[in-house]
Amino acid sequence: MSTKVMRRLPLIGIVVVLVLALASIMIPRANTAPQRVALLGTTLPQNPAPGFSLRDQFGARVSLRQFRGHPVVLTFMDSNCTALCPVVAETVHRSLSEMGSAGRNVAVLAISTNPEHDTSATIRRFSNQHHLLNRWHFLTSPRGELQPIWDAYHLYVAPASSSPLVDQHHTSATYLLDKRGRERVLMTADPATSDLITDLRILLGLRPQATTAFGVPAPEAGHPAPLFAARTLDGRSVSLRSLRGKVVLLNFWATWCTACKSEVPMLSRWYRQTRGRNLMVLGVNEQEDRGTVAAYLRKYAMPYPVALDESSVLGARYDVAALPKSLIVDGQGVVQMVKLGELSEHDFAAHVAPLLNR
Structure with missing residues (x-):
């Protein structure tokens, strides 16, 4: 390699460094700082x-x-x-x-x-x-x-x-x-x-709570459950206010939902085993007509009451985007558990039994 070429290499290196330095200044960097949540009003x-x-x-x-x-x-x-x-x-x-x-x-x-x-x-x-x-x-x-x-x-x-x-x-x-x-x-x-x-x-420094389609806070553990009133398949009225003092297990389901069908034997057993112990299991059928639900119940016996939510008013209030979805509400009307997907025996042991034993 000639002496002339060797002398140019340091100069080329300096130019490259300067170009990279300028690029780092001119190219905007991604803003990694956390974004502030805007206040309303x-x-x-x-x-x-x-x-x-x-x-x-x-x-x-x-x-x-x-x-x-x-x-x-x-x-x-x-x-x-x-x-x-x-x-x-x-x-x-x-x-x-x-x-x-x-x-x-x-x-x-x-x-x-x-x-x-x-x-x-x-x-x-x-x-x-x-x-x-x-x-x-x-x-x-x-x-x-x-x-x-x-x-x-x-x-x-x-x-x-x-x-x-x-x-x-x-x-x-x-x-x-x-x-x-x-x-x-x-x-x-x-x-x-x-x-x-x-x-x-x-x-307060807390994350904003998610809202439902009604613009009200979506149910979360530790927060009051949204009030509701509905009618069961046999025509009786039921409301969260009327169930105050009881532990309420709300189970949103539909006849086409395979996982919902799998929950029925377990929910039925929980309902029978806790009769007289202040547990109310309430099934809420989503967006199906009375005839469809009645035919399903004749085939798959459910001992607990089933409310009809044909227009998904309750579903919107409880932010039901997929089925099954279940919530456990304590005697004071406060949500203790929200679960999307099939319930398990662990859910009963961890969230229902302690409330019944108080």
């Missing part, structure tokens, strides 16, 4: 929420600062209201209930918009009606002390009315504050339950 610029200190329905002094470390639902209410306030209160209650144990880590504050007529008695009555008496702080004070708070949260409240029977007009606003006390979301009018749950789970 109107997102706010994360400013510190204006502070306040007021008295609640029990006369206790409550300040916003004491809830640092917890997401806060901050809303504005009139305990005498007959229009939107009761709807928002019910949405808050339903959202906390459907969140299960996670909901206990959320603080809820309601500030009066009718201080002249929001008395301790009316506030406690309103709170009781919406199952929130011991779950939220309904705060009030004289109008002069509340006005700066309303202004700070951009709330319009009409002048005082002489009668408590007249709805006090005010802006409907529900703020969601994060654990650091910052304004994160504003929801106006009546927030959707699913939106409120999604945002609160994000602010």
Whole structure:
């Protein structure tokens, strides 16, 4: 090799290195950072929420600062209201209930918009009606002390009315504050339950819960089971509310499903063995007519009741995308197990028997 060629090799190497270096700068790299889940509602610029200190329905002094470390639902209410306030209160209650144990880590504050007529008695009555008496702080004070708070949260409240029977007009606003006390979301009018749950789970640092075709949270272990009402093949009405106090095994099935057929002997045995021990096995037939189901039951005896879900209303509510699907719900209406596919003896031993032995 000539000396001339040998001298060029280092120069070529330097050029290659420079080209690769430039390429690494110019070619965009894949973003491997985890993607933030977007909050719903109107997102706010994360400013510190204006502070306040007021008295609640029990006369206790409550300040916003004491809830640092917890997401806060901050809303504005009139305990005498007959229009939107009761709807928002019910949405808050339903959202906390459907969140299960996670909901206990959320603080809820309601500030009066009718201080002249929001008395301790009316506030406690309103709170009781919406199952929130011991779950939220309904705060009030004289109008002069509340006005700066309303202004700070951009709330319009009409002048005082002489009668408590007249709805006090005010802006409907529900703020969601994060654990650091910052304004994160504003929801106006009546927030959707699913939106409120999604945002609160994000602010708690939990993954958003999947939703069904109805836009409600899909059933998950540890969360309340969606309420339902249906009719069995023999015409009896059955509802989850009427089964409260019992362990409920919901089994979604169809006559064409081979795995569903394989489960019948085992489900029948569980049903017979636990009679009198507070277990209700309920088969839910999906999208088949009464005649088809009746003919199948004459051939394959099922001792437990079978509900018809011809339009798949229950199936949508319970997020049934394939069969069989089974859920075990405890006596308090909380889902303890969700299983897609054929049940096993292990499922009974691990999830049903412990509930019956409590």
